[in-house]
Amino acid sequence: MRLYGYWKLIALSFCVKRDLTERNPMQLAPAPLFRDPIYDGAADPVIIWNHQERAWWLLYTNRRANVPCQGVAWVHGTDIGIASSADAGRTWTYRGILEGLTYGQGRNTYWAPEIFWHDGLYHAFVSYVPGIPRDWSAPRFILHYISADLWRWQFDRKLALSSEKVIDACVFPLPAGGWRMWYKDEAHDSHTFAADSLDLSEWTVRGEAIADCPHEGPNVFRWKDTYWMIVDTWSGQGVYRSDDLDHWTRQGTILAESGQRKDDGGNGLHADVFVNGDRAFIFYFTHPERTPGETFGFDDTHPYSAKRTSLQVAELDFRDGILCCNRDNAFDFTLLPPA
Template sequence: MQSPLFRDPMYDGAADPVLIWNRQTEEWWMIYTNRRATAEGPKFAWVHGTDLGIASSRDGGKTWLYRGIMEGLDIEWGRNTFWAPEVIWHEGQYHMYVSYIQGVPYDWDGHPRKMLHYTSKDLLQWKFQSELRLSSERVIDACIHQLPDGRFRMWYKDENHHSHTYAADSQDLYHWEVMGPVLTERAHEGPNVFYFKGSFWMVVDEWRGQGVFKSADGEAWERNGWILNEPGTRTDDATIGLHADVVVQQDQAYIFYFTHPDRPDHHKLPQTYAERRTSIQVARLDVKDGRLICDRNESFELSLLPED
């Protein structure tokens, strides 16, 4: 598998990837936060003012072509910020939940992060549905999966509550009821939930690799270790793996994540383009003796299948 899998050719800051099978064009799409690694400006302006980038693959994920940005999402005038999309397909349409910040702040604090819901028939023309009322006004990084009883559960990071993972439930993907905190062990972000080999799994970005949690029912979670916490040997893969998405197909699971290849000390704030730039990587997951494992140096052939 080539490494890195993808780099954004416009700003070189692809982050927070989510993969979805485009049923209209019959290709895989990667939608991601289009960080502006090359942008000038004060402090953290480069991680704001971001669009959602789009890359497509016609060969099962082996190679990716940058296609542009997702348009038509604006709910007000001006240059605004979109972060960390979650996109799912349900009953004939796509649903997207994306974190939204008004304008282009250059600092972290003092700016609400809203969760917006859109729907689309083709991944191109989006209809704004609502701003979700969740557990605070600083929520990001939505992930959605169905529970065994058919409910949809959304897991997300609540920055006003110690950057812990909170959850909300819905029967129809439009109306959501906050269920409260789920993971409170330590601060983290980017929860991603998937079902693989008889268990629910959640990976979260702990800024030291991906923390792993396991569940029988998608509700009660127990710590199951870490992955992507040790440097890899592939090109651009020698730092921790950040904010990931997992695609499960039959008995295979693949984790798509990003790295800061030229930022070996992740606790040091990036100042230069080299420290800001990112690469998207992919690795294979497996379960051994009840634990989720990932050998990021493993050689494998990625071949994502079409989905119904």
């Protein structure tokens, strides 16, 4: 009887453990996280919580990878695409494009959204290129919009910044009040410039912030009691750290080597870091079928396979004061809603 009771206890313990495991499995991130079902060219992702829908939204540049075009017209004429998840990031559904961003006449180009919630409103800073150019000569600007629900947008203004070739806005609150924007200025060697604002509408240019190499897509966040900036150097994400948002020190590079997950080949491009509780996730895009070592060309000599993209997510790590990321690590990906 004692032996029977012993084995019964072991069996019961095993069943309890198995039940807990089945009820609380690790939720691995989908790989790829998302592919645009219309043009297959999702790029420049940013994530935000939709308070009205109680769902996560991924906004992205909707490149037209599968549309035959002359020159680089396929990366122009783009809208801002939407994918949403109501199950903490497990699945993503294409929802269309952001409506109401129309600026100027005719068909124009919208890139690299920066979208966040503040004081009951959503703010969007979107890169804008007039028309659908076949080359890189067109001017570029940053536009500011406001929305109460993420669907209907009201235009505020075109920002006056350091040149007429500015894209890739990132906005972050300053500790003493007000806001700082970092952006790429292509007229100044594709360096990151900064501007400050008290109201998110009027901006005063401060000057260069990161000038050690050409790059794009600055993204600033606070994690582990430190301010961080990542920038897309086209050979991985350059990592910088700061104690005051004024002075930045280069730490290294992440996402430079190809990952092993599906569609995670090549370096990680134009990323957004989202701090969720005490964890930090990096959302980025890849050209998974581009030949390794191929120059970052866009023109019509490249086949569709080299143009198509996938959105991916990985978890950041912090070891011995260093921000790092192994994109092949398995991690639990469950996005927690804001408190």
